[in-house]
Amino acid sequence: MRTNKITPYLFLLPGCIILGAFIFYPMLQAIWMSFTDYNMITEPEFVKLDNYKNLFNDELFWKTLMNTFLYLICVVPALVIIPIFLAVLVNQKLRGIAFFRSAYYIPVVTSLVVAGIAWDWVYKENGLLNYMLDILGIISEPIPWLTSTDTALFAVMVVTVWKGLGYYMIIYLAGLQSIPSNLYEAAQIDGANWWQQVTRITIPMLMPFVLIVSIMSSIAAMKVFEEIYVMTGGGPLHSSETLVFYIYTEAFDRLNMGYASAAGVILFLLTLVFSIINLKFMGKDNTK
Amino acid sequence: MQSFIKKVFLYLLLSVVTLFMIGPFLWLLATALKSGSENIFQYPPKLLPENPTLTNFGKVMDTFPFWRYLWNSVIVATLTVVLNVLFCSLAAYPLARMRFKGRNTIFILIITTMMIPFQLLMIPVYIISLKLGLQNTYLGMVLPHVTTAFGVFLMRQAFSTLPVELDESARMDGANSFQIWLRVLIPLVKPSIVTLTIFTFVSAWGDFLWPLIIVNDQNMFTLPLGLNMLSGTFTSDWRLIAAGAIISMIPILVIFLSLQRFFIGGAMKGAVKG
Numbered sequence: 001m002r003t004n005k006i007t008p009y010l011f012l013l014p015g016c017i018i019l020g021a022f023i024f025y026p027m028l029q030a031i032w033m034s035f036t037d038y039n040m041i042t043e044p045e046f047v048k049l050d051n052y053k054n055l056f057n058d059e060l061f062w063k064t065l066m067n068t069f070l071y072l073i074c075v076v077p078a079l080v081i082i083p084i085f086l087a088v089l090v091n092q093k094l095r096g097i098a099f100f101r102s103a104y105y106i107p108v109v110t111s112l113v114v115a116g117i118a119w120d121w122v123y124k125e126n127g128l129l130n131y132m133l134d135i136l137g138i139i140s141e142p143i144p145w146l147t148s149t150d151t152a153l154f155a156v157m158v159v160t161v162w163k164g165l166g167y168y169m170i171i172y173l174a175g176l177q178s179i180p181s182n183l184y185e186a187a188q189i190d191g192a193n194w195w196q197q198v199t200r201i202t203i204p205m206l207m208p209f210v211l212i213v214s215i216m217s218s219i220a221a222m223k224v225f226e227e228i229y230v231m232t233g234g235g236p237l238h239s240s241e242t243l244v245f246y247i248y249t250e251a252f253d254r255l256n257m258g259y260a261s262a263a264g265v266i267l268f269l270l271t272l273v274f275s276i277i278n279l280k281f282m283g284k285d286n287t288k
Numbered sequence: 289m290q291s292f293i294k295k296v297f298l299y300l301l302l303s304v305v306t307l308f309m310i311g312p313f314l315w316l317l318a319t320a321l322k323s324g325s326e327n328i329f330q331y332p333p334k335l336l337p338e339n340p341t342l343t344n345f346g347k348v349m350d351t352f353p354f355w356r357y358l359w360n361s362v363i364v365a366t367l368t369v370v371l372n373v374l375f376c377s378l379a380a381y382p383l384a385r386m387r388f389k390g391r392n393t394i395f396i397l398i399i400t401t402m403m404i405p406f407q408l409l410m411i412p413v414y415i416i417s418l419k420l421g422l423q424n425t426y427l428g429m430v431l432p433h434v435t436t437a438f439g440v441f442l443m444r445q446a447f448s449t450l451p452v453e454l455d456e457s458a459r460m461d462g463a464n465s466f467q468i469w470l471r472v473l474i475p476l477v478k479p480s481i482v483t484l485t486i487f488t489f490v491s492a493w494g495d496f497l498w499p500l501i502i503v504n505d506q507n508m509f510t511l512p513l514g515l516n517m518l519s520g521t522f523t524s525d526w527r528l529i530a531a532g533a534i535i536s537m538i539p540i541l542v543i544f545l546s547l548q549r550f551f552i553g554g555a556m557k558g559a560v561k562g
Contacts, residue, residue, distance in 0.1 A: 007465045008382030012394060015379035018435040023401045026412035033412065040415075086305065092298060102548045103306045106313070109544045109551070110537060111494040113512040117519055117533045118312035121319060121526065126331040128315050134332075166309070167555065174556035223405055226496045230516060244407045251411050252501060264408035275403035 034262035039255045051262035061263065063238055064246040067153055068270075071221045071242060074154070078161045079168055079217040080210060086165060087172035101173075105166040112163065116230030119159045120146065149239040152232050156240055159227050164220070168213045175209035176202070215278045222271050243267050313537070320344050320530035328526055344531040348518070352532045356507065357514035358539060360426075361493060364510055367430045368492035369485050376439030376484065377447075377477070381469045383440070384447035385455060395444075402437040406498070414501050424505040433492065439484050446480035447473060483554035486547070493540055511536045 034051055038044035055061045090101045107115060122128045123145040130142040145155040183201050192200065225244040228234055234241035234249070247267065251260035315335070321344070322328050322337040382388065383395050406413075413432050422428030450473060458468045474481070496512045503509060509517065518532045544551055 004465070005388070008386045008388040008391070011378045011382045011465070011469070015375040015398075015435040015440065016394070018375060018431065019398065019401055021416065022413055022432040023404060023409060024397075026409040026416060027404055029412035029415075030408050089298070089302060089305070094295070094298060094302075097302075098548075100302045100306060101552060102545070104309050105548070105552060105555075106310055106541070106544070109490055109494075109540050110313075111512045111515075111540070112496060113515045113519075114533045114537050115312070117515070117529060118316045120519075121316055121530065122312050124329075126329055126333065128311075128333055131331070131333050162309070162312075170552055170555040177556075219405075223407055225407070229496075229500075230519075247407055248410075248497075252414075257411050257415075261408075261411055264405075264411065267405055268408045271405050272403055279399065279403070 030261045030264055033258050034265045036258040038257040040257060041255075044258065047258070051259045054259065055262055055266070060238060060241070061246065064241045064243045065266075067239075067241060068222060068224070068243040070153065071157060071160075071224055072218060075157050075160050075221045076214065076217050079164050079221075080213050082161070083165055083168035083172050083213065084206070084210075086169040087176055090169065091173060091176045101170075104169055107163045108166040110163075112226035113230050115159060115163055116227055119155075119162075120231055123155055146232055147236055149236050152236060152240040156227050156231050159231065160221070160224060163227075164217065168217065171213055172206065172209055175206050179205045211281060215274050215281065218274045219271055219278070222267065222274070313534075316530045317534055319526060320534050322527060324527070344527045345535060348528045348531040348535065351521070351528075352514065352518050352535070354514075354532075354535055357509050357511045357536070360508060361510040361539070363426050364429045364495075364499075365489050365492040367426060368433050369488045371430065371434035372436060372439055372488045373481055373484055375435045377443045377474065377481070378469070379435070379440050380443035380447055381465075381473065384444045385452070385473075386465075398437050398440050400437075406432075410498070410501060417502055422502065424503055424508045426508075428502045429495075429499050429508075429510070430492075432498065433488075433495075436488075439488070442480055442484055443477065446477040450476055479557070482550055483557050486551055486554045489543075490540075490551075511539075 033044065035046060035048060036044040037047045037050070086104060090097055090104065124130075125142045125144050129145065130139065133139045134142070143151060145151050179201065183205075184197055187197050187201060223244050224242050225248065228240055228242055228245050229248075232240040234245050243263065244267065247260050247263045250256045250263065318335055318337055319328055321340045321342070323339045323341040323343070326334075326338050379398070383391060383398075409432075417423060417428050417432075420428075422431065454472055454476075455468050458472045463471065494512065495510075496516070499510050499513050500516075503513065506514075506517070515532055515536045519529045522528045522532075
């Protein structure tokens with residue numbers, strides 16, 4: 001197509017300025033800062049690999065890294081599997097099904113602060129959850145969900161899962177609706193029963209969506225911050241502190257900008273793995 | 289008969305899940321409606337208020353400048369959406385429909401930004417924003433989020449599905465590239481613009497981490513920040529915290545319920561398109 005030589009660049013300019021100023025340049029600066037000691041008051045001082053050495057000797061860093069991995073291995077499977085059932089459930093042709101789809105989506109649009117407050121109240125020692133477990137005979141005395149080192153992290157995980165369910169349900173719903181109905185018709189003619197249809201058609205056709213959801217929820221779980229900040233503040237005794245929470249407090253409470261940047265670089269390397277899989281996948285989709 | 293039982297079972301299952309999804313909010317609402325004379329910490333907990341009252345909402349409005357926070361949230365979300373849709377669709381147009389040097393490199397660079405977590409960038413972005421004088425400003429809250437790889441990708445996909453003949457015939461009629469973009473192409477990709485608008489709006493409206501860093505002036509607080517402060521202030525009176533949380537939920541709930549088919553349709557489309 002015949003266009004002026006600079007025209008395409010003019011269209012790209014505003015977006016590229018923003019990405020340059022708020023992503024590429026900060027990215028380089030973050031890497032550089034991870035090799036310095038910087039407190040926002042005195043000039044940054046180059047300290048080579050000291051921040052990384054200190055990180056690896058910092059028990060709290062390992063603790064937050066462990067918590068982040070725990071988050072991954074608990075939250076991701078829940079967010080990959082449960083929404084499939086929800087999607088199947090709301091994919092029925094029933095009167096008023098749109099109402100249920102919307103109801104399940106409400107936590108997605110609600111801010112995490114509201115969600116955190118709502119769950120805080122459910123988790124109270126004489127709150128709703130303990131009461132329900134009590135009448136079901138599961139517990140004999142109330143559990144201090146958010147203030148016990150054994151349960152705080154898991155209690156917050158439940159909120160992360162609860163808030164994400166609706167979103168991933170919709171992705172699976174898109175997947176279910178993209179399966180051509182003549183596949184099922186053909187299977188019925190061949191005499192396949194319900195179970196065979198599920199295992200031979202639904203699950204295989206849904207696999208690409210399972211992959212999308214696994215990657216998206218992994219990246220999200222690596223970066224968990226808000227629910228921790230709002231509900232437990234990382235406590236008690238750092239038992240619910242995740243890597244991003246650690247970076248945040250090191251940077252903005254203790255003003256250890258260089259040290260926090262080093263932890264940020266580690267977070268980056270960890271998310272890179274999932275992101276590369278994600279990109280490969282999107283690249284494939286792109287050629288369609 | 290069998291299908292009737294199946295239906296009853298399905299509705300029962302759907303309702304149980306509904307209780308799990310919106311139960312915490314209902315419980316919060318019940319607390320916000322309880323009067324001062326009622327013991328909200330009693331065990332077993334009482335779901336229904338004895339004498340439902342709206343006084344908690346009035347009381348919390350005295351200390352919780354809801355309208356101010358709402359206004360800030362509206363400005364931040366609107367600016368983010370408008371600029372993001374504008375910049376992304378501008379950038380996507382040449383990437384989808386023009387040939388020029390460096391096209392693939394630029395596209396790959398843009399997509400690469402998806403891999404960089406904001407949590408790594410927040411420290412330098414904070415320092416840059418301070419230097420640019422963006423602390424406690426709307427622009428400061430907005431600028432880092434006004435071009436997203438997702439947006440460029442989504443708009444590029446939308447533009448590349450349109451036939452090339454459109455551009456050619458418009459050009460023969462004497463239109464320049466900008467006019468083609470604005471008059472011919474943009475009207476044809478409205479569904480994708482709606483998708484991008486809704487995605488951007490939800491994330492800007494609920495954003496907490498970045499405003500928390502860049503804003504310390506309470507007059508500039510958005511709803512999530514204001515609510516977070518409220519829950520720190522009234523740790524002793526849960527009725528007020530609950531009332532504040534319910535009030536701050538109303539705007540997004542109204543928007544969601546009136547546009548729900550776009551929300552859910554947009555999320556489905558976003559998923560299918562990657």
